[in-house]
Amino acid sequence: MNHSLNWAVLGIGVIANEMAQALQKMGKSLYAVGNRTHEKAVKFAETYGVHKVYDCIDDMFTDEQVDIIYITSPHNTHYAFMKQALEHGKHLLVEKSITLNSRELDEMIQLAEQNHLILAEAMTIWHMPLYKKLWDMVRGGEFGKVQMITVNFGSFKEYNMENRFFNLNLAGGAMLDIGVYALSVVRSFMDEQPNQIISQWKSSPTGSDEQAAILLQNPSGQMAAVALSMHSKQPKRAMISCETGYIEIMEFPRADRAVFVDAETGKRTEITCGESRQALYYEMTDMEDAVQNADASAMQLPYSKDVMDIMTKLRKDWKLQYPKEQW
The missing domain is CATH 3.30.360.10 (Dihydrodipicolinate Reductase; domain 2)
Structure with a gap:
């Protein structure tokens, strides 16, 4: 894969703002945004020149133009969103803590492996x-x-x-x-x-x-x-x-x-x-490299699991x- 990757962000808190700015530093714009409150997503999109705002968050998972989803919503929502995204073939960068517990993470690791997708925790360290x-x-x-x-x-x-x-x-x-x-x-x-x-x-x-x-x-x-x-x-x-x-x-x-x-x-x-x-720039460039090269070693998922x-x-x-x- 060597085409320019399209990022979507789920949730529009502080991290999403930093992420949009990091993409600009990478010379590109955020492709799409989804949020529980639609009006806030529209305002966020206007601020950062985002191409698409979803009326329904679920539409993000089925959009064939989306390559990577960055999940920045509260911890307790991660598992359900991750499951949908991985089932629809999306690579995932998920804000820490990546899941609530080991059972959830083990399930998601298995799902990512089955679908040949990169799954990673957005851990700055x-x-x-x-x-x-x-x-x-x-x-x-x-x-x-x-x-x-x-x-x-x-x-x-x-x-x-x-x-x-x-x-x-x-x-x-x-x-x-x-x-x-x-x-x-x-x-x-x-x-x-x-x-x-x-x-x-x-x-x-x-x-x-x-x-x-x-x-x-x-x-x-x-x-x-x-x-x-x-x-x-x-x-x-x-x-x-x-x-x-x-x-x-x-x-x-x-x-x-x-x-x-x-x-x-x-x-x-x-x-x-x-x-x-x-x-966020370091985090996202590592993620893009992982997807482009099908090599997730820099994403340190085994450490996240431990x-x-x-x-x-x-x-x-x-x-x-x-x-x-x-x-």
């Missing part, structure tokens, strides 16, 4: 040039073996129980909203999937997961500690402790710089690559199941 550089350096043995990873991510969200952060009907809570970033960093710097996972958590007044502390260890002895909060601010900080020093990454979900601190000398070396504001398995295990431990969710 997989695509930022800085991480690709750091992974190469770590795997090349520049810092010695990764021993311990610590990650903090906390937002102070007001107790508005109607919004997606606390609303269980919208699959709200720290795990699927911010935990997915923290666990993605952890998994990407570990040699293998953690097999020992323990945690403590605190619920919000709605019963969603407001706060959590998670400890992980894999068979080769690499460990991680993750602290998440939705009602108390923390820095977005990841620290990868290796044998010869540690790597510190601030604002880690879209990072373009890191600092390596030498264990013996304390010398600080800055490592930079890419630009934070181009996160992270989903961890998150599902944790919520099962907590007995935190969303309304109508099937494990």
Whole structure:
């Protein structure tokens, strides 16, 4: 396949706006948009010169001109939309968290494979040039073996129980909203999937997961500690402790710089690559390359699956199941 790919976006929130701008940087326009509120979709289309607005979202899945759909709707809607899209032959980039749980993701992976389609999670960490550089350096043995990873991510969200952060009907809570970033960093710097996972958590007044502390260890002895909060601010900080020093990454979900601190000398070396504001551009160019070359390795779906398995295990431990969710 070497024709110009047509993108459609489902949902018109912040990510959809960034996505439309990223396509413009790629020298093209968004082909189509669908949204629950049609008038908002029309306004979005006018802003970004979108070719087509669907009267009904289902029309997006049957439109033969659409190659790739980017799903940016709330977590709890992903599974049903993904199923329709994959059944109609569309490649999919799905906003994190890609599904609610492992059962849903495993089903969608199988469906994508059956239909020879690319399925991927829109996880910025997989695509930022800085991480690709750091992974190469770590795997090349520049810092010695990764021993311990610590990650903090906390937002102070007001107790508005109607919004997606606390609303269980919208699959709200720290795990699927911010935990997915923290666990993605952890998994990407570990040699293998953690097999020992323990945690403590605190619920919000709605019963969603407001706060959590998670400890992980894999068979080769690499460990991680993750602290998440939705009602108390923390820095977005990841620290990868290796044998010869540690790597510190601030604002880690879209990072373009890191600092390596030498264990013996304390010398600080800055490592930079890419630009934070181009996160969606990197994500979407990787997706286009995956579709054009039928090679999904850069989309890191196996990592997304491992992270989903961890998150599902944790919520099962907590007995935190969303309304109508099937494990």
